[in-house]
Amino acid sequence: MEVVHHSSAFLLPPAPANHHPSLSYALVVLNQRLPRFAPLLWQHAKLRLCADGGANRVFDEMPALLPDEEADVIRNRYKPDVIEGDMDSIRSEVLDFYIKLGTKVVDESHDQDTTDLHKCVSYIRDFTSDLDKSRLCILVAGALGGRFDHEIGNINVLCGFKNMRIILISDDCLIHLLPGGQNHEIHILPSVVGPHCGLIPIGMPSKSTTTTGLQWNLNGTKMQFGGLISTSNIAKDDTVTVHSDSDLLWTISIKKSQDRLHCQHHSYNFFKPFRSNAPYKLIILHARPTAASAMVRLPLDPYLGAPVMPHVENDLKRQATQVAEKTKEICSSKSLNDAQVEIRDCHGRNLLCHAVDKYNASILVVGSHGYGALKRLKRATREDN
Amino acid sequence: MEVVHHHSAFLLPPAPAGHRTSLSYALVVLNQRLPRFAPLLWQHANLRLCADGGANRVFDEMPALFPDEEADVIRNRYKPDVIKGDMDSIRSEVMDFYIKLGTKVVDESHDQDTTDLHKCVSFIRDFTSDLDKSRLCILVAGALGGRFDHEIGNINVLCRFKNMRIILISDDCLIHLLPEGKSHEIHILPSVVGPHCGLIPIGMPSKSTTTTGLQWNINGAEMHFGGLISTSNIAKEDIVTVHSDSDLLWTISIKKPQDRLQIVIWDPNDGSENKENLHILITYLPIFPVVGTAISRIFHHGEEDCHSDEPNSPHNNGILVVDSHG
Numbered sequence: 001m002e003v004v005h006h007s008s009a010f011l012l013p014p015a016p017a018n019h020h021p022s023l024s025y026a027l028v029v030l031n032q033r034l035p036r037f038a039p040l041l042w043q044h045a046k047l048r049l050c051a052d053g054g055a056n057r058v059f060d061e062m063p064a065l066l067p068d069e070e071a072d073v074i075r076n077r078y079k080p081d082v083i084e085g086d087m088d089s090i091r092s093e094v095l096d097f098y099i100k101l102g103t104k105v106v107d108e109s110h111d112q113d114t115t116d117l118h119k120c121v122s123y124i125r126d127f128t129s130d131l132d133k134s135r136l137c138i139l140v141a142g143a144l145g146g147r148f149d150h151e152i153g154n155i156n157v158l159c160g161f162k163n164m165r166i167i168l169i170s171d172d173c174l175i176h177l178l179p180g181g182q183n184h185e186i187h188i189l190p191s192v193v194g195p196h197c198g199l200i201p202i203g204m205p206s207k208s209t210t211t212t213g214l215q216w217n218l219n220g221t222k223m224q225f226g227g228l229i230s231t232s233n234i235a236k237d238d239t240v241t242v243h244s245d246s247d248l249l250w251t252i253s254i255k256k257s258q259d260r261l262h263c264q265h266h267s268y269n270f271f272k273p274f275r276s277n278a279p280y281k282l283i284i285l286h287a288r289p290t291a292a293s294a295m296v297r298l299p300l301d302p303y304l305g306a307p308v309m310p311h312v313e314n315d316l317k318r319q320a321t322q323v324a325e326k327t328k329e330i331c332s333s334k335s336l337n338d339a340q341v342e343i344r345d346c347h348g349r350n351l352l353c354h355a356v357d358k359y360n361a362s363i364l365v366v367g368s369h370g371y372g373a374l375k376r377l378k379r380a381t382r383e384d385n
Numbered sequence: 386m387e388v389v390h391h392h393s394a395f396l397l398p399p400a401p402a403g404h405r406t407s408l409s410y411a412l413v414v415l416n417q418r419l420p421r422f423a424p425l426l427w428q429h430a431n432l433r434l435c436a437d438g439g440a441n442r443v444f445d446e447m448p449a450l451f452p453d454e455e456a457d458v459i460r461n462r463y464k465p466d467v468i469k470g471d472m473d474s475i476r477s478e479v480m481d482f483y484i485k486l487g488t489k490v491v492d493e494s495h496d497q498d499t500t501d502l503h504k505c506v507s508f509i510r511d512f513t514s515d516l517d518k519s520r521l522c523i524l525v526a527g528a529l530g531g532r533f534d535h536e537i538g539n540i541n542v543l544c545r546f547k548n549m550r551i552i553l554i555s556d557d558c559l560i561h562l563l564p565e566g567k568s569h570e571i572h573i574l575p576s577v578v579g580p581h582c583g584l585i586p587i588g589m590p591s592k593s594t595t596t597t598g599l600q601w602n603i604n605g606a607e608m609h610f611g612g613l614i615s616t617s618n619i620a621k622e623d624i625v626t627v628h629s630d631s632d633l634l635w636t637i638s639i640k641k642p643q644d645r646l647q648i649v650i651w652d653p654n655d656g657s658e659n660k661e662n663l664h665i666l667i668t669y670l671p672i673f674p675v676v677g678t679a680i681s682r683i684f685h686h687g688e689e690d691c692h693s694d695e696p697n698s699p700h701n702n703g704i705l706v707v708d709s710h711g
Binding site: 203226 | 500529530531532533534535537538540541544545547555557558560581582583585586587588589590609610611612614616617618632634636638
């Protein structure tokens, strides 16, 4: 049976210009606060649409996401190709600004029967002959949060266009449909998504769902509202497979980089009282994943093959350097001036062994990765024997 | 057929002490930002539970909703009766603070199979014999937003406990279940909710739904995901009726302060403002037919929410200002 592959590579930096990715992206911006990685999604997209008030969001909020540059420069750079919708939310000065820059405006105020997202997806499907629809993925920012009926209306668009790849994205998570009757392989990029995930039988009960790669796998299990649905699950492996008789919504959390730093602040407070006469040496280790491990094995996909590795590698190096610098700043702010910060290229679990071997560590302090202290201990013990 | 009545009176100030209300409320606070009217929900509730990190929210954010008062005073006043959950989010200083004040802590870290909300609803159902369950309504703050799987998990609690009244509330909207096979009457309080609303066939298609009172009524039509579901509808009348063969989620928007007008009663012949009458009229005004008709006049009252249309002029009668209901 045909396997359908899914990945969240759009949350990594785009491939170099001369490289042909396997998927091409369109971006739709709805009228909610822009996610913090909106500029990244924008870079990936060949086509950028704003649905009505989404244009206000780009105009107002894109400069705030890129504070090192002038607002005018940002506004000129991040110019939508199309603004579509019933035009009852977009401010007139925003509309004028983008019209002057050449944005196409499609006024659909006559159509009150479909949501703004529905209109945008129809537009992309019907009026963009230069995009290869078989390889198209529509990214949607601003579909979640706010009024619940809007959110559900947007999810209904996923169900109404189930032969198209459409991904709803917020700061906290992403959602897309896994149509029933197909074998789905979801490639987890652990540097950007997970581990919290869920499978939801939206619209009708699922008689039988089977998964691999989750903490709590389903095994021909029945799912329905009022009974079992899979929420607060954990993606354990880098590939999760799903097969179900009916359509399921897949959702997975998006990692926040500041969570790591917040925890560090709290941890280092412990050491503050000892800073002037410490009976220990404090060493802070950061595990930097390699590009190969971060990108995971993907099926013969030229986008995610060797040519892109150096760019992912560079980005991971840059992120790790930023983490190290931030860590040094935090230590300095707490007068922990003797703390040593080291970056090591390995998986987190190997880092623990390295710490003991190289530094003869007496005490290891590790993060709980959001699992909670007891759950994490149980997991680590089972995993590492 | 039995008619089930629904209303959102919990978004109005509580009735005066001597007045018997038909429902008693319990409040569950989950771990998301508190809605701006959290203090109002707290006042209505006979029982207040925090689910794990919800206690952090009350501790951190309740004082911010009362910037004119001391944080300590607020924290002592807004003390949960119970903190329940697996305790992996609540901060230790928050837990200690509430334990000292007498809050009961129920540690459920052994139970990884049910959500925090599920645990709280079970607790309310099973361990609160002094609450009359037939008149009980559980208000839930912090169930929406954040991770989508959490949100859906919370909605699933509504489906699992469909014989209990449970309402999920955020700054933007409220959601509750309309169990199948019953005639539902939803009383709209236009000063606080609406007009945007929706009916959602969560979990399974609905073969036949019939409504009245909406802009786009449904007349025996089928609803299912991938096809028609009722979103971005408008509540036109003060009572919306719904009857369906399957469970539906009802959702309606909550008005933001800037969408509402202050309702003021001013009798220039009476030196005072007669606050007691003011209160009662605000509570019961929405059921008067006069609500929903246009504004006649706005007079400056000296309070910041009102604005002036013409200079104060003497009248012999009290002036009633009403909301135009959109």
